Amino acid sequence: MADSRDLIQRVEREIAASRTTSATPAGQTDAPRAADEAHIEAINQVFALFRLNYHNQYYAAYPDQAQINQIKKLWLDALGEFPVEQILRGAKYAIEHSEYLPTLHRMLECCTASLQGLGLPAPRDAYLEACNAASPKSAQPWSHPAVYLAGRDSDWFFLSSEPEQRTWPVFRERYQGYCAAVLRGEDLEIPAPAALEQQPGTPMTLEERQDALRALRASTGFE
Structure with missing residues (x-):
């Protein structure tokens, strides 16, 4: 012993x-x-x-x-x-x-x-989560940052547009790297989603929408 x-x-x-x-x-x-x-x-x-x-x-x-x-x-x-x-x-x-x-x-x-035990899903589950995630990716409720980061590094378009026989090995390799980092004690974070607007605009009033519609018709020649 x-x-x-x-x-x-x-x-x-x-x-x-x-x-x-x-x-x-x-x-x-x-x-x-x-x-x-x-x-x-x-x-x-x-x-x-x-x-x-x-x-x-x-x-x-x-x-x-x-x-x-x-x-x-x-x-x-x-x-x-x-x-x-x-x-x-x-x-x-x-x-x-x-x-x-x-x-x-x-x-x-x-x-x-x-x-x-560290909150990391199995590789196959992580792959399916990454492939099925909606956009914007960084705003989704990921099971672990490693899944998002592996998907990002694999390229989201590649994951969604190529067959599994090509995408699964690529994702698995990326995910392995991030799992290894977590097992070594590293902290992973998902980048904050980029704001679409720094200050959301004020909704247009009915009169403003009508004025904009008239201006559009005038500019295109349709009355």
């Missing part, structure tokens, strides 16, 4: 360290190759945590290394939509809330739960 606690503490230190060592702005991700390597390392750490915490269950479920490698690839594909920080937090959540070795389905639930 001492080794398990040490590994959990290591994961927590790496999450905390990412606040100061990450040079990637919120809403953006590193190059695909670097991102893949980070996710691979996260999956390896998750399985190391599970091996220490669920020793007998782990070896009963994964009896040989070839099987473990195949399962890791499956988990990597399924968890790829989550930021690395969220995957590590999801593993910690699973260990703290279950005495049984998590399945992939349970791990997905734990990753989502680690977001929901």
